[in-house]
């Protein structure tokens with residue numbers, strides 16, 4: 429799983445905020461409780477001096493065993509007194525412990541397991557939530573779902589080529605639903621083509637929704653936006669920014685490149701499209717490309733080689749019908 433640096437930064441910030449807030453609540457509680465029950469801070473001091481004596485006893489070596497036993501007994505008694513005081517004042521014994529959102533990693537995001545550091549489930553969840561939120565800022569992801577996709581909006585009368593939009597779109601819908609349900613980072617790509625307003629963005633976001641829910645990383649970008657950004661970074665700003673964007677387009681489990689063909693095409697944007705596409709295909713990673721272009725227009729605007737590689741590595745879905753926005 430690989431998210432963009434931006435998503436990692438967001439998730440890491442949220443996690444460290446959680447931890448900081450748990451620690452500051454604990455700190456506040458300690459101050460208040462110690463003020464109310466002064467004996468608690470004495471016990472704490474005594475316990476820490478026992479800690480120091482224990483270390484000294486271990487280092488001195490002389491009759492350490494007896495000394496250690498008596499120190500241990502003292503410390504157990506003090507701990508008991510401490511807990512007793514908390515209980516008698518109406519607090520639970522863990523009242524002063526930081527209450528982390530995640531018990532497993534104490535909101536650090538990582539767990540030591542088998543001498544290895546592994547990523548905690550809570551951090552994985554946070555990353556996927558952040559990726560989802562990020563998508564939501566671009567397009568209302570919650571609105572573009574399989575549930576809100578209505579087949580009834582497509583005509584059941586044959587078009588001028590004899591194709592029935594309702595039937596075609598039912599197949600496309602079923603295909604996309606199955607694709608999303610069975611998605612793995614080794615899935616094939618999809619090329620969604622067809623006129624504006626036929627539901628390409630809607631269905632690709634519906635796929636994104638499901639794939640994110642399965643815990644995979646999804647990056648959704650509109651071709652004109654991302655290509656102009658890349659071009660700007662390339663020619664005016666830093667190389668590292670451009671590399672960072674490229675990395676997030678290449679590293680994610682699923683890339684959705686929407687509205688290919690509506691960018692202001694230059695040699696730079698074309699080679700960026702080839703680069704993104706070829707790198708992903710070579711790595712066996714899926715990409716969903718949406719375009720209003722016909723196959724012929726794609727060939728005219730990009731290279732024939734690019735188009736035939738797209739056709740070979742992607743399932744092609746040809747959307748038909750009347751602009752949904754004229755019906756809604």
Ligand SMILES: Nc1ncnc2c1ncn2[C@@H]1O[C@H](COP(=O)(O)OP(=O)(O)O)[C@@H](O)[C@H]1O
Pocket residue numbers: 571572576577578579581623624625626627628629630631752753
């Ligand atoms: N079958 C559908 N059911 C419900 N809403 C739809 C459907 N198809 C498209 N829409 C809505 O119509 C608008 C245009 O669809 P969109 O997916 O952007 O089309 P495209 O990407 O093909 O241009 C969006 O608001 C979308 O949510």
Ligand SMILES: [Mg+2]
Pocket residue numbers: 625628629630686687718
């Ligand atoms: Mg669209």
Ligand SMILES: [Zn+2]
Pocket residue numbers: 530531532533534535536537538548549550551
């Ligand atoms: Zn955790």
